[in-house]
Amino acid sequence: LPREITDFERTYLARVNRIALAFFAMHVPVFTLIAWLNDTRPAVAAVLTTAVLVGPAIAYYAIKNPRLVSVVYGVTAMFMGGLLVHFGQGPVTIEMHFYFFALVAMCAVFGNPLVIVAAAVTVALHHLVLWLVMPSSVFNYEAQWWVVAVHAAFVVLESIATCFIARSFFDNVIGLERIVQARTEALDSKNRDMRLLLDNVQQGFLTMDRAGNLAQERSAAAARFFGEAAANASWFEYLHAVSPDFAARSKLAWDEVAAGIMPLELTLDQMPHRLTLNCTTHYRIDYRPIGAEPHDRFLVIVTDETSDVEREQAELERREAMAVFERVLVDRSGFEAFFEEGGNAVDALASGATTDLTTVKRLLHTLKGNSAIYGLASLSNLCHSLEDFIAEEQLCPAPSAFAALRERWQRLAADFDKLLGKRAHTIELDETQYKALEQAVKAGEPKDALLRRVRALRLEPMGKRLKHFEEQAKRIAQRLDKEVRVVIEDNDQRVDPRRWAGFWAAFIHAIRNAVDHGLEAGDARQASGKAPEGTLKLRTSEKSGRLIIEVEDDGRGVDWEAVAASATKKGLPSATSQDLQQALFTDGISTASVVTDLSGRGVGLGALLEATRSLGGDLAVQSRAGSGTTLRFTFPPSAATVLSVAPAAAQ
Numbered sequence: 001l002p003r004e005i006t007d008f009e010r011t012y013l014a015r016v017n018r019i020a021l022a023f024f025a026m027h028v029p030v031f032t033l034i035a036w037l038n039d040t041r042p043a044v045a046a047v048l049t050t051a052v053l054v055g056p057a058i059a060y061y062a063i064k065n066p067r068l069v070s071v072v073y074g075v076t077a078m079f080m081g082g083l084l085v086h087f088g089q090g091p092v093t094i095e096m097h098f099y100f101f102a103l104v105a106m107c108a109v110f111g112n113p114l115v116i117v118a119a120a121v122t123v124a125l126h127h128l129v130l131w132l133v134m135p136s137s138v139f140n141y142e143a144q145w146w147v148v149a150v151h152a153a154f155v156v157l158e159s160i161a162t163c164f165i166a167r168s169f170f171d172n173v174i175g176l177e178r179i180v181q182a183r184t185e186a187l188d189s190k191n192r193d194m195r196l197l198l199d200n201v202q203q204g205f206l207t208m209d210r211a212g213n214l215a216q217e218r219s220a221a222a223a224r225f226f227g228e229a230a231a232n233a234s235w236f237e238y239l240h241a242v243s244p245d246f247a248a249r250s251k252l253a254w255d256e257v258a259a260g261i262m263p264l265e266l267t268l269d270q271m272p273h274r275l276t277l278n279c280t281t282h283y284r285i286d287y288r289p290i291g292a293e294p295h296d297r298f299l300v301i302v303t304d305e306t307s308d309v310e311r312e313q314a315e316l317e318r319r320e321a322m323a324v325f326e327r328v329l330v331d332r333s334g335f336e337a338f339f340e341e342g343g344n345a346v347d348a349l350a351s352g353a354t355t356d357l358t359t360v361k362r363l364l365h366t367l368k369g370n371s372a373i374y375g376l377a378s379l380s381n382l383c384h385s386l387e388d389f390i391a392e393e394q395l396c397p398a399p400s401a402f403a404a405l406r407e408r409w410q411r412l413a414a415d416f417d418k419l420l421g422k423r424a425h426t427i428e429l430d431e432t433q434y435k436a437l438e439q440a441v442k443a444g445e446p447k448d449a450l451l452r453r454v455r456a457l458r459l460e461p462m463g464k465r466l467k468h469f470e471e472q473a474k475r476i477a478q479r480l481d482k483e484v485r486v487v488i489e490d491n492d493q494r495v496d497p498r499r500w501a502g503f504w505a506a507f508i509h510a511i512r513n514a515v516d517h518g519l520e521a522g523d524a525r526q527a528s529g530k531a532p533e534g535t536l537k538l539r540t541s542e543k544s545g546r547l548i549i550e551v552e553d554d555g556r557g558v559d560w561e562a563v564a565a566s567a568t569k570k571g572l573p574s575a576t577s578q579d580l581q582q583a584l585f586t587d588g589i590s591t592a593s594v595v596t597d598l599s600g601r602g603v604g605l606g607a608l609l610e611a612t613r614s615l616g617g618d619l620a621v622q623s624r625a626g627s628g629t630t631l632r633f634t635f636p637p638s639a640a641t642v643l644s645v646a647p648a649a650a651q
Contacts, residue, residue: 018060032046040089052080077103081097107119108166204218206219226302250271253267257271264295285301287299320376355396357396358606367505459496461494462549463540469486483533487535493540503611507608537551538550547637552630555628557623560577585605
């Protein structure tokens with residue numbers, strides 16, 4: 001056996017040795033009774049049995065090594081067997097020898113082959129000596145030597161088998177502690193290797209059960225990302241320390257996972273995956289089931305995607321810079337007007353100068369729409385996120401919440417300056433305008449008519465502006481999987497681009513509403529007998545000195561029932577058509593069933609009406625169920641300088 005005695009072996013042998021000593025003590029009355037029954041001097045039996053008992057008693061109390069005590073017990077067992085055979089003489093003397101075999105087998109419980117060997121040697125010597133001195137003490141007849149040899153052979157055979165059993169018992173039961181220790185050391189080694197691996201990976205790995213309770217094993221990256229988790233903290237409590245809102249949304253979604261009603265893949269996919277901290281650090285969180293179904297444990301993978309997001313953002317901004325450059329080449333004055341109006345909106349939002357919730361929502365919604373016109377998706381997305389916050393909290397965001405929006409706008413301004421230099425008020429003159437002006441001078445046009453032409457050069461052709469909205473209408477239709485044909489009738493009207501910048505900024509809401517809410521999808525149009533391609537008309541005209549702008553679509557018309565339901569929900573009157581038209585332009589009223597990045601906020605038309613009235617104009621709605629809707633903007637002469645470059649005689 002191994003030299004070292006483990007604590008488990010020592011405890012086990014102490015208990016077995018104690019039981020064995022009690023077992024030997026029980027031999028005194030039993031052997032005395034047997035001697036009395038066989039008339040083989042019971043008093044002597046009591047004395048000799050007690051004398052044999054002295055040896056194991058001394059060993060139990062004096063010897064510290066429990067293995068040696070067991071060896072003494074092996075010898076003692078065979079002494080007890082000799083006494084039994086001697087005092088049990090009679091018809092069953094031979095049967096008394098079964099005791100030797102039983103005791104040799106029972107000695108296997110000590111798990112020590114040496115105990116078996118000591119017992120076998122003792123019984124062999126016992127039989128040999130007594131056979132020579134007192135043959136009848138061993139057998140109930142004068143046995144021949146070969147009988148004794150056969151008897152000894154059986155003892156040897158049993159001892160060999162019992163030694164094997166004893167050693168197996170030691171290795172597999174008494175030595176279990178060593179096995180566990182060896183396996184524990186192996187596991188510890190593997191755990192150290194795994195810990196070394198986990199401590200050096202760049203992702204955070206954690207495991208949790210279906211209830212969300214975290215296991216202790218996790219990668220060091222998790223602590224670098226979110227700090228050390230509190231003892232016995234759940235995954236959602238751990239998240240709460242870094243982002244209470246994200247933790248709450250994750251816990252709500254996890255309840256669906258734990259319920260197990262919906263498919264696991266679906267519920268795990270619906271978990272919140274994107275976590276942004278301080279607007280600068282971005283993480284992706286994924287969940288993977290572990291093992292076979294039903295899954296009770298899950299792997300949480302946290303990946304720092306900040307560098308990827310920054311790289312994607314940089315690439316997006318490069319694309320946007322090129323989009324701006326292309327737009328400016330086409331319409332520098334139009335972009336400058338947008339940039340000036342947008343800059344004012346960003347300053348008002350980020351500085352906290354505007355705290356009225358309605359105004360903030362209108363500024364954001366308008367800035368989002370016009371950013372999309374010029375291909376500035378990063379600005380549009382930031383505005384949409386802020387709108388989401390307002391919709392959820394019904395609070396005006398703190399000025400710090402607009403920091404990312406302001407930073408992006410400042411980078412955009414820097415790019416604009418790099419591309420085009422210092423922005424200045426300029427008048428653009430294309431080839432057609434130049435030739436028309438040259439021809440008018442050559443023709444000797446009257447001075448007033450010529451002056452009208454020159455003054456018109458600093459004004460923006462409304463057709464040029466409507467052309468931009470045509471492009472935006474087609475982009476929106478493409479995103480919505482619709483087809484649209486845009487017809488422009490500008491009648492050569494011109495306006496001051498800076499004075500009208502606020503109106504044009506809000507005008508995008510009219511385009512969005514027409515394409516998103518007005519025009520049906522191709523299948524629906526064909527089902528109602530219409531062409532699959534919708535038609536959107538953008539018209540400007542002058543009547544009695546008043547400027548009229550119209551946006552007409554051939555769509556489904558305004559869903560006045562939905563407007564009435566939304567108005568009633570908001571506590572607004574909805575009994576008359578006038579009530580419904582007024583509700584249509586009230587913030588929070590929308591016929592959309594879901595909120596998207598295009599519509600559903602119920603803010604756009606309110607911003608459009610406000611921009612119209614700021615120029616002294618009026619806005620009316622004409623809608624025909626199943627036939628379409630027309631928004632008509634009417635502006636007085638005082639709203640802006642409105643000119644036509646047609647000859648004076650034609651005016």
